[in-house]
Amino acid sequence: MKIAVDAMGGDNAPEEIVKGVAEARESLPDTEFILYGKKEEIEKYMTDFKNIKIVHTDEMITMEDEPVKAIRRKKNSSMVLAAQAVKNGDADAVFSAGNTGALLAAGLFIIGRIKGLDRPGMTATLPSLAGNNDNFTMLDVGANAESKAKNLHDFAILGNFYGTNVMHVTNPRIALLNNGTEYDKGDKIHKEAYQLLKNDESINFIGNIESRELLNGTADVVVTDGFTGNAVLKNIEGTALSMLKLVKETIMNSGVKGKMGGLLLKSAFSQIKEKMDYSKQGGAVLLGVKAPVVKAHGSSNANQVKNALIQEHEIVDSKLVKNLADYFEIHLQSIKQSEVDKENENN
Amino acid sequence: MKIAVDAMGGDNAPEEIVKGVAEARESLPDTEFILYGKKEEIEKYMTDFKNIKIVHTDEMITMEDEPVKAIRRKKNSSMVLAAQAVKNGDADAVFSAGNTGALLAAGLFIIGRIKGLDRPGMTATLPSLAGNNDNFTMLDVGANAESKAKNLHDFAILGNFYGTNVMHVTNPRIALLNNGTEYDKGDKIHKEAYQLLKNDESINFIGNIESRELLNGTADVVVTDGFTGNAVLKNIEGTALSMLKLVKETIMNSGVKGKMGGLLLKSAFSQIKEKMDYSKQGGAVLLGVKAPVVKAHGSSNANQVKNALIQEHEIVDSKLVKNLADYFEIHLQSIKQSEVDKENENN
Numbered sequence: 001m002k003i004a005v006d007a008m009g010g011d012n013a014p015e016e017i018v019k020g021v022a023e024a025r026e027s028l029p030d031t032e033f034i035l036y037g038k039k040e041e042i043e044k045y046m047t048d049f050k051n052i053k054i055v056h057t058d059e060m061i062t063m064e065d066e067p068v069k070a071i072r073r074k075k076n077s078s079m080v081l082a083a084q085a086v087k088n089g090d091a092d093a094v095f096s097a098g099n100t101g102a103l104l105a106a107g108l109f110i111i112g113r114i115k116g117l118d119r120p121g122m123t124a125t126l127p128s129l130a131g132n133n134d135n136f137t138m139l140d141v142g143a144n145a146e147s148k149a150k151n152l153h154d155f156a157i158l159g160n161f162y163g164t165n166v167m168h169v170t171n172p173r174i175a176l177l178n179n180g181t182e183y184d185k186g187d188k189i190h191k192e193a194y195q196l197l198k199n200d201e202s203i204n205f206i207g208n209i210e211s212r213e214l215l216n217g218t219a220d221v222v223v224t225d226g227f228t229g230n231a232v233l234k235n236i237e238g239t240a241l242s243m244l245k246l247v248k249e250t251i252m253n254s255g256v257k258g259k260m261g262g263l264l265l266k267s268a269f270s271q272i273k274e275k276m277d278y279s280k281q282g283g284a285v286l287l288g289v290k291a292p293v294v295k296a297h298g299s300s301n302a303n304q305v306k307n308a309l310i311q312e313h314e315i316v317d318s319k320l321v322k323n324l325a326d327y328f329e330i331h332l333q334s335i336k337q338s339e340v341d342k343e344n345e346n347n
Numbered sequence: 348m349k350i351a352v353d354a355m356g357g358d359n360a361p362e363e364i365v366k367g368v369a370e371a372r373e374s375l376p377d378t379e380f381i382l383y384g385k386k387e388e389i390e391k392y393m394t395d396f397k398n399i400k401i402v403h404t405d406e407m408i409t410m411e412d413e414p415v416k417a418i419r420r421k422k423n424s425s426m427v428l429a430a431q432a433v434k435n436g437d438a439d440a441v442f443s444a445g446n447t448g449a450l451l452a453a454g455l456f457i458i459g460r461i462k463g464l465d466r467p468g469m470t471a472t473l474p475s476l477a478g479n480n481d482n483f484t485m486l487d488v489g490a491n492a493e494s495k496a497k498n499l500h501d502f503a504i505l506g507n508f509y510g511t512n513v514m515h516v517t518n519p520r521i522a523l524l525n526n527g528t529e530y531d532k533g534d535k536i537h538k539e540a541y542q543l544l545k546n547d548e549s550i551n552f553i554g555n556i557e558s559r560e561l562l563n564g565t566a567d568v569v570v571t572d573g574f575t576g577n578a579v580l581k582n583i584e585g586t587a588l589s590m591l592k593l594v595k596e597t598i599m600n601s602g603v604k605g606k607m608g609g610l611l612l613k614s615a616f617s618q619i620k621e622k623m624d625y626s627k628q629g630g631a632v633l634l635g636v637k638a639p640v641v642k643a644h645g646s647s648n649a650n651q652v653k654n655a656l657i658q659e660h661e662i663v664d665s666k667l668v669k670n671l672a673d674y675f676e677i678h679l680q681s682i683k684q685s686e687v688d689k690e691n692e693n694n
Contacts (some may be wrong), residue, residue: 216589227534276593339596
């Protein structure tokens with residue numbers, strides 16, 4: 001297996017990226033990593049070249065670059081070259097911790113969408129603090145700012161394959177994030193999406209879920225439009241951090257007793273941070289393009305890069321993309337038909 | 348002042364409602380409370396009738412009732428009669444802990460919108476865990492499932508008046524909840540709303556805010572569409588509770604040391620719950636109708652009912668509704684014009 005790595009993407013690139021690759025290499029002896037970026041800088045952090053190949057380029061995409069423009073104009077950037085390698089069949093998957101929008105654009109315009117799918121979705125895997133499974137997958141968390149009901153239905157299908165093949169959940173429970181649990185809740189798009197999901201017998205749709213319930217392990221796959229999904233994902237991060245901070249401050253300000261308690265609880269807190277750290281689950285996956293595209297958090301350290309690469313290896317191994325492509329190939333006709341019908345309704 | 352109270356709305360009605368009214372009465376000697384509901388049940392929980400009048404009705408709206416139908420058909424329900432009293436000038440404001448959708452419908456169809464305003468917005472006041480102010484107000488948190496850019500602009504104006512007159516913040520910092528801080532982030536509606544807010548010199552617009560930042564005291568008023576606002580509000584509740592639960596469980600499962608710590612931290616935890624309990628701030632306010640409409644959480648106890656009634660008294664005192672009506676009266680022409688312009692753009 002070959003994974004194309006954008007060695008220059010991310011706040012801690014190339015150091016943490018290169019170190020993460022070196023760590024992942026130990027767990028993935030069958031994998032060759034092709035690192036794209038500044039050769040001399042990359043080599044600074046390498047001990048040996050076992051299973052690692054460097055393709056030198058001076059150009060890179062920054063966090064400030066306008067995504068689509070950057071992909072079109074910076075043809076020799078480390079990210080574009082990594083995506084191009086996948087497109088050309090020189091690699092099986094692409095990894096980056098860089099500009100998310102640019103990576104989405106690279107996935108769409110260089111690697112390309114799976115035939116029959118309008119919009120890819122970006123996943124995030126989050127901890128379930130109750131229930132039988134340790135975590136759940138939510139999509140779309142930001143690949144699309146606007147979504148139609150049909151896109152939400154496609155996200156459910158993508159999520160169902162991801163849950164089954166990569167998360168190894170049997171018949172994953174799929175829920176639609178909505179502003180109420182009743183079937184008739186939400187705006188026009190979510191009402192329509194509910195019906196599409198309810199009528200799709202190929203998925204285990206359990207109905208609407210409210211954002212209050214997300215961390216309670218009620219669903220294995222949560223389907224949402226990219227705008228709401230992005231808001232909720234960032235809100236979980238922010239609220240969880242704020243709460244831990246609040247608990248700490250309250251302890252420290254509640255006198256000696258509290259301070260003692262604080263010391264005693266140090267280990268408890270590190271356990272909690274560990275549990276909430278969803279980068280353990282790897283990166284965000286762009287589902288619906290012709291090859292696995294994994295995006296690690298911009299601030300990722302070597303360990304998080306390693307986790308994301310191991311996850312990406314799992315995705316390639318699982319033949320997820322081929323299964324998705326076959327599915328949409330088969331359903332292409334019926335999907336096209338339903339689009340035609342919807343057009344007619346709307347006109 | 349007279350406040351019309353739906354005594355039968357909420358999970359703990361009428362007991363906690365009646366007890367809450369009795370408590371509020373002590374802090375609000377100038378206020379008469381008109382309680383609508385089953386006389387004999389209400390009287391069970393009353394010690395005396397000072398400043399309290401009961402209007403008997405057997406009919407009530409349940410949590411299961413379809414909002415608009417319920418308002419139209421249950422003409423003698425406690426909620427409809429309370430709203431009708433405000434409409435008829437027999438009361439200055441209406442309070443309910445009952446069916447939120449029905450209360451929205453009552454506000455819209457019985458009390459009526461302020462002239463010149465298309466859509467009222469529902470507020471929630473949440474704690475700021477950092478920064479100079481103790482809390483911030485977010486709207487719309489669910490009055491509307493679909494919103495146009497103009498509605499978001501109106502929510503900012505409503506929020507600006509609320510922040511100034513009721514929260515007593517000078518020149519409140521107003522931010523737009525979006526999926527990135529840059530001006531060009533979000534879907535079409537949020538991009539358009541950003542421009543409307545930026546060009547409105549009557550408000551202190553500080554730009555986009557991401558949901559990650561909400562609890563950090565960055566803004567005094569957060570403007571959002573009702574669908575995203577509802578999702579984020581419920582997500583803050585759910586994540587905060589999950590985190591406290593997780594901290595407790597981790598303590599309890601981390602051995603004797605942990606258990607000791609847990610005991611030592613009991614007080615810290617109650618302080619935190621106190622800080623996060625935004626019902627302290629009162630209920631949700633439906634802004635943009637011709638009289639104050641306050642909705643307390645369905646599970647409210649007497650103390651939370653009391654807080655919401657004191658807040659409602661403050662709103663009536665502040666002449667908020669009159670100020671809003673005057674504002675929209677004056678701006679009616681220009682608003683209509685901008686609507687015409689928008690129509691033309693769209694066609």
